[in-house]
Amino acid sequence: MTALQFIFRTLTALVAMTFLSGCMKDGFSGQHSPDVFPEAGSGLFILCEGNYNAGNSSLTFYDTGEMKAYDNVFSGANDGQKLGDTGQSMTMHGGILWTVVNASHVVFAIDPQTFREKGRIVSSDMTSPRFIHFVSDSKAYISQLYDSRILIADPVTFRVTGSIDTGMEQGTASVEQMVQYGDYVLANCWSYQKDIIKIDSRTDEIVQKLEVGVQPQSICMDSEDRLWVLTDGGAWPENPAGYEAPRLVCVDPDAFTVEKTFCFALGDSPSGLQTGPGGNELYFLNNGKIWKMPVSSDSLPDSPFIDPGDGTWPYAMTVCPWNSDVYVADAIDYVQNGAVTRYSADGKAVDEFRTGVCPGSFCWF
């Protein structure tokens, strides 16, 4: 074989390799628009956080009537667009599912029936969005981690129009959940904080602060318009904000004072405080179990309402506003699709289904 022949054959091989390279897959081709058209009153959205810095957050829809779950409905309905990095929370308002995607610095407005995006709130002032709360159809608050400002957004134009300065130190500032009480918005300040705050939604100013314990993790209003606050006590012994036994605190929202306090054991890790449909019962997670107590109770419950057992460790939960069914999410090893077990109002498992990675929050439709 001459040198020229050899060169020719080599080039032929390279062309073949080129062809081979051209045959590589072009991404994931199995993403289709979900085959469901939800109707209000029978749907549950599950926001799956995914893993931080991986951008694999996703949205699962569960039809409570058909008892069927649909994964990745957002990507499927939006030409493969991904939901983003670390989906944090959802709020249904004005027939739109508002989805806060924390590390993607975006709030998506999603049509809950088609799962298609209707718009998005992005802003150069958005540092680390956590929750969105609607004061009215034309004004919403977006709470943030690290940033001392609560953003004010116009959900019609998808624009951030202003902010509320919380006065906290930048970097350790934290405002989480928000609930409406008349003209006021009550919010808990969680990471490295100890307070809850009261915002006058007419003036967009903080009018009161109340220290309730180390790291108020979640809040809810009961049927008697009292604010309940669950603290996590700092979660780790060397926490610069402090370390103490977690607390369940009842607050009078008018006087903005503590009415009563229940203390957990030091080292407990309660989370996910919420009320049942009538607002007469409190639900929360603690030490891998689901707990329930009347709002009139004088003590924390002695025994759990649901003990999932079998290695299941609840990551998040929700209570159905229509029939009190309890839905408990398990993130398993945090790098595979999570699972949700549906329990009836009396605590019996009635269904179970898979979700995306790290199912972390719920929203009813």
Add this chain to the structure above:
Amino acid sequence: MCLRNEIFSRLLLLCAMLVPMAATEPLYASGSFLYAGQAARYALQDTSAVYAGQDPAEHERIEEARVTAPRDTRGIGSAVTVFATPALRENISVSLSDLLAYGSSVFVKQSGRASLSTVSFRGTSSSHTQVLWNGMKINSPMLGMADFSMIPSFLTDNASLLHGPASLAETSGGLGGAVSLKTGSRPDNGWGLEYIQGFGSFMTLDEYLKVSYGGRRFSSSTRAAVSSSRNDFRYVNKDKNENVYDSQMNIIGTYHPVERNRNGAWLDMHLLQDFRYDAGRAGSFVLSAWYLRSRREQPPLTVDYGMPADFVNEQRENTIRSVLTWTAPLPENSSASVSAGYARSALDYDYARDGGSGEMTWMNKSRSRTNTVFFRGKYAVRLGEQWHLRTCLTLDRHYVDSRDEAKLTSGPADRYPGYNASRTELSLYLAADWHPFPGAGISLSLREELYGRTFSPVIPSLSAEYLVSEKGNLRLMASVSRNYRYPTLNDWYFRPGGNPDLKPERGFSYDAGYSFALTFLEDRISLSGKGSWFDSYIDDWILWLPAGSAKNFYTPVNLKKVHAYGVEQSLSFGWSFADAWTLAADGNFTWSPSINCGEPMNKWDESVGKQLVYIPEYSSSVTASLSWRSWKLLYKWCWYSDRFTMSSNDYTISGFIPDYFMSDVTLSKNFSFTLACITVSLVVKNLFDEDYVTVLSRPMPGINFEAFVGITPKFGRR
């Protein structure tokens, strides 16, 4: 035949053997290593550190070629891949991770250009790869891994991959293997100077300068490398839709936007100084010092809607490493050396939003300072023709101060999240090699370690090899070993989440393999290969899982059991098929199932029996070069099979990284003038403009280019 012609013909023959190695990177070891004075037939394809002139194809330069063959005593039956100096000199923009990706069977996980690159062997994780620089472990004592993108291949004289049990000859903890890097090679006699300038796409600039002096007793080599890039390549972002709204803010259209990789610039600087001094009867001294200064921005994910200009997201590193080695002047049947070293690393990571007017909202302001003191003593002795004994004592003392200053900036320093800790790591290694008859060898080694105040169980390793046929140097080998990897300082002490009750990861590995080396047609064709089957079990695999009421921090736990097994196969081919024409090719193929075989966490757990995340089951690479006189065309190709991002191995939109082929090509030409050699080369990366990612949501560039011009004055070596 006159002496000159004889030398010339011998060197030509040598070049025919070396050029494939030089052109196609890895110089594969047979897996057997020799002690001083052993029969030459053992070393037909030894781990020789090869030095050749910059232009091996030019006859004028061949006279300057010099080959040295240091005795490598890493043990019998070891699976070792060696990259000698020429392989490390492809171009100055090549980091060690690039080199390994294209030229070895290990898996290199790269997060992007000049971003974190880690290496894993045989289906294990990156923290199971131990990295040694002149004998000193350079894995981060906090994280347990090393960033190979921070190691320019030009600053390394010799790199060895120690697969599986072979790593125990150097260090423990390499459940997958170890990478041993060496500098301090003796430069050419007299003064030497080399300068290379690279210009590439995305405003990429690479500069390299080497000044060397080689005297009778004293030699010095100073190398500096600077790399910078704006790295703002364009890509179609298929993870996003750009919405088109009407006046009522209704979406009337969408498309995937073309975006730039913003905030991805880097500036890396390296300075490496080697001194050698031969003190005659007092032995020889080698001092190597390596200073690294790096500033790298971290580009946003493809799914980030924040404005990159509003965010500061960058990592800075200042590291200095130095090792002084004294080699004792002992009789030929023994050797001894003592090394002492010191390393200091300052690693800063800032993630903040710039609110304008200098007001920063810090989300992370991590400050980590590590200091390591290193000491090692080695001794080896040959007793007769059959026995070779080795021992090594290594001491590492780490001091770590790590904290996140973004939290409670007004608080006392000791209240910052983070930790301040130190740990002593002491390791004693004893090995005995026995050659019952020529061509056969058995090696037994024991290692005992002290981590903090905890003694490890004795770590044994047994290996053997047998020369089946001298014709073709066909050799069979096998090894079996235990191994342990102790938790890192972060695993034990990090606040929040550190777990002082963590147990070490335990590994049990065995492998068996072969190697051969043949030549045909009067040595104009060379063919060599090696392959091995490996099998390992790792218990108490450490995983970091979310903890706390809001799962807002992570804690490490001993959770998984992993069974990693498979096959590594390499083949090298060289052919001098016509006058001044040389073809060389190297291929690697790895099949490495790495299976979670622990107990399911609960009934939902679908990870058991599945491949570990981000570990490819199949991978392959090929490098081929065609040389004609002073021209050289180099083609590099690699392929990784689908990699799962979910432990359940689901094929969902974010559940896997699609497989991809990557091709680079380099055309280079050497010009030899009276006063200097000038080398010009053009590199085309991602030749076929593949749209690919290596890590979820991290964009990678399409086709891109870099040109290099190098000048090497001859300084009287005309």
